[in-house]
Amino acid sequence: MHSKTMGLADRSTPKGRKRRRTYVYVVECRDGSFYTGLTIDVKKRLGQHTSGKGARYTRSRLPIKLVHVETCTSLSAALKRERAIKKMSRGMKEALVSGGRGLPKKFRAL
DSSP states (O other): OEEEEESOTTOBOTTSOBOOOEEEEEEEOTTSOEEEEEESOHHHHHHHHHTTOSOHHHHTTOSOEEEEEEEESSHHHHHHHHHHHHHSOHHHHHHHHHSSSOOOHHHHTO
């Protein structure tokens, strides 16, 4: 399980508002496959997946387990990172999810 931050954490939008953090996450499904998505609320999104109201892909592959989270400071950065992870080979995804120190404390109980 691994987590890291993408983008610049202290940037603001042109109107002076703080940017909303967006998370790119990877879950491992019952069949061993990986699903990658993005959200602004990881806990809520995992609840949606677990209850069968998440992505169609995960509905038939429950239960799922959160294995990787990255924090992005903009939606644009999150979309780019999500796309990059989805393009990775299975071996690269396995290295990504096993190459870190674990999930941040706030995501460990999810």
